[in-house]
Amino acid sequence: MNLTASTDIPVHTGESLRHSLDFSPLSPLFRIYALQYNYYLTPGDELILGGAYTNLQWDFGETNAATLILGYRRYLWKNLHIEYQLWPDYDRFYEKKEGKIYPGFDLWNEFRLGYRVDFTAMNQPLYLNFQWPFGFGLFDANKPESFKQHEEENPYFYFPPMFFPGFRF
Numbered sequence: 001m002n003l004t005a006s007t008d009i010p011v012h013t014g015e016s017l018r019h020s021l022d023f024s025p026l027s028p029l030f031r032i033y034a035l036q037y038n039y040y041l042t043p044g045d046e047l048i049l050g051g052a053y054t055n056l057q058w059d060f061g062e063t064n065a066a067t068l069i070l071g072y073r074r075y076l077w078k079n080l081h082i083e084y085q086l087w088p089d090y091d092r093f094y095e096k097k098e099g100k101i102y103p104g105f106d107l108w109n110e111f112r113l114g115y116r117v118d119f120t121a122m123n124q125p126l127y128l129n130f131q132w133p134f135g136f137g138l139f140d141a142n143k144p145e146s147f148k149q150h151e152e153e154n155p156y157f158y159f160p161p162m163f164f165p166g167f168r169f
Helices: 145-153
Strands: 019-023 030-043 043-060 061-077 080-095 100-121 126-139 154-156 164-166
Touching: 019 126, 030 100, 030 164, 080 126, 080 145, 100 154, 126 145, 145 154
Parallel strands: none
Antiparallel strands: 019 030, 019 164, 030 043, 043 061, 061 080, 080 100, 100 126, 126 154, 126 164
16 A cells, blocks of 8 residues: 655645545544535635534433535645534424424534645545534524523533545545
């Protein structure tokens, strides 16, 4: 297996390798499953479009959300980058005490600081994107009181640093 590393910002030459796909293998731990498509506008600017499914559980209930991911990534120096993502989602809140499902809409946003490591394996351009996310909710509709109370007590969410393997094409 041939592994070569690169730390330059340019990830494509001309029109080639402007597209990439990535995911998080840690998804089962967080119960947030996402697949992202990335499009390189310039060597320093990237658009992100993806889909996600979230299944979070607490003592008072659970949430199941189908989500669209919209984002922008800006490279600051070499492969060091900042990222902003919006997560509008259709959410189904299940409130255990009431035994009732509340269909609703949420809008979350997330900021990420990251660094991407590029390499090649079997002639395929691959990468590992290491990121540290931080976010909070912007809007919600039809959320049960127990979920609202939990969100008031925990207004921000952040995870330990995560990584996303991906490939360019």
